Amino acid sequence: MSSVRAAGWRLSTLPNPGPVQTSADVWLPDLANSGAGDLVLIAGIGSHRAQRLILERARLGFPLTAQSLHLMRGFSRETAVEVAAWYAGGGSLVE
Numbered sequence: 001m002s003s004v005r006a007a008g009w010r011l012s013t014l015p016n017p018g019p020v021q022t023s024a025d026v027w028l029p030d031l032a033n034s035g036a037g038d039l040v041l042i043a044g045i046g047s048h049r050a051q052r053l054i055l056e057r058a059r060l061g062f063p064l065t066a067q068s069l070h071l072m073r074g075f076s077r078e079t080a081v082e083v084a085a086w087y088a089g090g091g092s093l094v095e
Contacts (some may be wrong), residue, residue: 031083032063043086044079048056 027037031053039050056072057064066084070077088094 028091031065031069034059041091042083044047044082049074049079 017035023093029041031039031042036047036050039053041047045053052074053064053072056074060068060071062091064072065086066080068085069075069080
């Protein structure tokens, strides 16, 4: 995989890649830097929430993570848990 980092994306290494997956490294949208088009790829984040996230994240004063998502207006702890699970699953929900 290229070492070039795409703007608004971060490299994440899955702890236990599945048998079909050839690599444990995946690129995921970054909550702190991604644009709306990338944020809508995250479970629990639709186009309305993506726009709100972009507007509100500057107000926080620190880099936004799935764990701090509930601190933003319009985002519940349940949404934060869903987003954290999506990241933990490497871009898919873990059951």
